[in-house]
Amino acid sequence: MSIRPPTLREKRRYLLARIDPAGTILEAKDLYYATYEAVVSLFGDVAAAAMQPSVLAVEKGYVLLRCRRGAEREFAIALSTLSLCRDCTVAIRVIAVSGTLESLRERIATIVPKAPVLPGPDTLPTEEGTAGTTPCGYRFGSTPVDVVIRNGHKVDVIEKGFKNTRRLFLTTEDLETLHATTIPDGL
Amino acid sequence: MKITDACVYPFPVGDSSVQRYALEARSFGYDSIVAADTPAAEVCGITVFPGIFLTCIPAKDVQSRAKKSRGTGAVVAVQIGDNGFNRAVAGTTGVHILRGIHAADKRAFDHVAAKIAADNNTALDIDISALIFGRGHLRQKAIHRYLDLMILYRRFEFPLTISSSARSVLSMRTVREVTGLCSLFGMDEIDVQAALAGVSRVTDPGESIVKVIK
Numbered sequence: 359m360s361i362r363p364p365t366l367r368e369k370r371r372y373l374l375a376r377i378d379p380a381g382t383i384l385e386a387k388d389l390y391y392a393t394y395e396a397v398v399s400l401f402g403d404v405a406a407a408a409m410q411p412s413v414l415a416v417e418k419g420y421v422l423l424r425c426r427r428g429a430e431r432e433f434a435i436a437l438s439t440l441s442l443c444r445d446c447t448v449a450i451r452v453i454a455v456s457g458t459l460e461s462l463r464e465r466i467a468t469i470v471p472k473a474p475v476l477p478g479p480d481t482l483p484t485e486e487g488t489a490g491t492t493p494c495g496y497r498f499g500s501t502p503v504d505v506v507i508r509n510g511h512k513v514d515v516i517e518k519g520f521k522n523t524r525r526l527f528l529t530t531e532d533l534e535t536l537h538a539t540t541i542p543d544g545l
Numbered sequence: 546m547k548i549t550d551a552c553v554y555p556f557p558v559g560d561s562s563v564q565r566y567a568l569e570a571r572s573f574g575y576d577s578i579v580a581a582d583t584p585a586a587e588v589c590g591i592t593v594f595p596g597i598f599l600t601c602i603p604a605k606d607v608q609s610r611a612k613k614s615r616g617t618g619a620v621v622a623v624q625i626g627d628n629g630f631n632r633a634v635a636g637t638t639g640v641h642i643l644r645g646i647h648a649a650d651k652r653a654f655d656h657v658a659a660k661i662a663a664d665n666n667t668a669l670d671i672d673i674s675a676l677i678f679g680r681g682h683l684r685q686k687a688i689h690r691y692l693d694l695m696i697l698y699r700r701f702e703f704p705l706t707i708s709s710s711a712r713s714v715l716s717m718r719t720v721r722e723v724t725g726l727c728s729l730f731g732m733d734e735i736d737v738q739a740a741l742a743g744v745s746r747v748t749d750p751g752e753s754i755v756k757v758i759k
Contacts, residue, residue, distance in 0.1 A: 378714075441716070527560060527562070
C-alpha cells in the first residue's frame, strides 16, 4: 500500500515518559509487550486496536510512545498500571504529550542536563578523614549497602550479600558511613 | 486541605525509607503521607502522619486500640471484615479509615454501614494498588466494589481517602495518575480532590456545622 498524503494520514499523539527506577536499561521491544499487555488487560482488545499503542524509542532513561489522537488519556492511564517489564519492577511516569516527536526530543534535551543521574557517592556522607570523592562503604541501619545510583538527595542502593539482596530506595540522610563510629578514642 | 496518600509502607516492610517517600511524594504533588509504624514528622515539607493499620482483629480489640491511640495524632485504619464488623467499627470513635473494600464481600459495606460512617466521620479508603497490580478477575472485582462505593458515597457523603498502599516508591502514583485511575469507576476530578483531602477531613474535622450561639 502506498504512503498516504499527510492530510489523509491518521493523527497521532506522542508521549514522553520517564522510566523509574533511574538507571534501568530496558529494550524497546520488551517495553512494547509490557505496554500492550497493560492496555489490553485494562481496556480490552477493541480499545487497544483503536488506540494503536506503540513504543518508538528508549533514550537516556526516557521512553517515547505513540498512540492515536484522542486516546492519549486512556493510554496514560494504562501506562500507570504498568509495573513489570520482563521480571523487572518499573514505573512509567508520563511527563508530556505532544503532536510531534521533535518537541519531545527537545524536552528530553532540556531535562537531562538538569538532572544528571550519576553512579557514585560524591555527595554522600563521607568517611572521617577522607575526601568526599573517594568511594567508601555505607550502611542503612545495620545492613551494609552498595550505592547504585544517586540523583540529588535520592540514593538507590543494593544490600550487600549473597542472597536476599534487594534494591532499596533511600536518601543521603538515611545512609551512614561504615566504621564511622569505630574510630579509637586516642585519635 | 492537604493532599494525602493514605497508606505507604516504609522500610522494613517496604524497600524505601520514609525520607525517600517524602521526597517522591513532594514531586508527585502530595502534601502529606500516612506511613505505617512511623513517628510523626515533617520531612522535606511533607507531613508524615503515623499510621496504625489494624487487620484481622475483633471489633472489641479495635475499640481498645483506637482508645490507646487517641491524642497521639496517629491515623487509625481498620481492614474491612463482614457486615456486622464493619457497622461496629464504622461507629467506633477513634477509627479514621476503613480499608480494603476492593477485596471485601459484596454485602460487606451496605447502606446502613455507609450511614454510620457518614455520621461518625469515618472514611472509606480507595486502594489504587488493586487497580495497578490486579489483573483480570481481581481488578474487575475491585472496580465493581468501587462503583458500588461511589453510589453510596453520592447518597451519604461519607469521607473518602485514596491510598497507594505502596511498599516501594515505584508503586506510588502522581496525583494526575491517581485522577486517571479513579476515572475508571466514575470519580471526577472534584471527587478525587476531595478524596485526597480525606485524611485531613477525618483527623481534623474542624468546626462543627451547627454552632450553638448563646
